[in-house]
Amino acid sequence: MSIQERRAREREERRDCILQAAQAIIAEEGIEKLSVRKIASRIEYSPSLIYHYFQDKEEILHHLMGGVYKAILEAIAPYQFSEEPPEEKIKASTRKYIEMALQMPDAYKAIMLSSVPGTLAHTSILFKDARQKRPALGMLCQYLEELGWENEEQIERTAQVYWCATFGLIIRMITEKDLDHMQIERLIENYLHFILGGIQQSVTCRKEEQ
Amino acid sequence: MSIQERRAREREERRDCILQAAQAIIAEEGIEKLSVRKIASRIEYSPSLIYHYFQDKEEILHHLMGGVYKAILEAIAPYQFSEEPPEEKIKASTRKYIEMALQMPDAYKAIMLSSVPGTLAHTSILFKDARQKRPALGMLCQYLEELGWENEEQIERTAQVYWCATFGLIIRMITEKDLDHMQIERLIENYLHFILGGIQQSVTCRKEEQ
């Protein structure tokens, strides 16, 4: 028993070791320079070994990216329980989300632009009832409800396009390098103002309809 | 003279031929499967030949993508001269832009996500005075002016985040496959409603400030 346990533990350790090496390479050279062979040489094993611990390169990426995205989601989770008004909660958590993403641009890009089913299962937001499975989406839906929105379908769809829009800003800021902190700060501020306007306007519309 | 002209023409023709072959491969197999060797084999020349007509693979992509993006911009240009109210012009041209992008998802993704300076020079929108160089941006700025906006800086920044947001929606719709026409239509409709809300709200704010 004990021996099998040790074996399993060692196996897990080596998996971690591979993931760590991959992370280090990404940190040093960028995600597009990551290769199975480089991971192997860094841990001083032959490339074929990797394939006894992971099915393919994609699986390695998937593991790493899962961790990254989880970190972002965990960073914005606390706002949920804040006592501030919903608008402020939306603003604060969106800002945090953007800042987290910008701190790990390669990883964010990689995970959010991946079309691999396994990754997509963690990042897609445009399916029905997505709010149940996507914390960021669910959080925004909750805020909208706190703001008095009632149409379930409109809430979810608004949350979906909201996060698409936020995603767009982030990716463009990542893609267009040479933006300094000042410009980024201004863009985020402008974006939040603009997008919150969209939410408030929709409230106005709803109120008028009643 | 004439002979040199013919030479130049022939050279141009072969360049076109290479570009056409590349386009065909992209159409058949997707952009990520495009390779210099495939282009060469399709035009029945050796791979090395390609490098006498283009500096590298990137330059080929750049030429193709330039054409693609131009097509989108040309498709939305006419709305500029329409007599409809600015809100309608914004809605209509944004919708057209989105639809065009969705018709050539691979190409759109490739050009808008490329970080290569040459490509970036055609697609970046987050720099100062971008409205002078970016038709889509300039158009939106014009509409905002027609709506009575006056703060030059706010106009440009709003236009920037507006297109970032639109870009985000498009990329997510492209990335998350399995969306049917109905869902896409609903998302676009919802997005336009939402984002126009943002614009109108900003107007309201401005009016209140005065």
Next chain:
DNA sequence: TTCTGGTTTTGAACGCCGTTCAATAATCGC
């Protein structure tokens, strides 16, 4: 201790890729 069965690790290979470069073939100006 030696053998056995399973696990871990490797080396070599396959078939791709982008790119370079010296050598050859074709074409032109004279």
Next chain:
DNA sequence: GCGATTATTGAACGGCGTTCAAAACCAGAA
């Protein structure tokens, strides 16, 4: 027709992800 220019090629380099049969290793049984 000849020398220079241009077009084209074949072979090679170094990289990639991945596969697979063979080797090395190791736990427990005889």
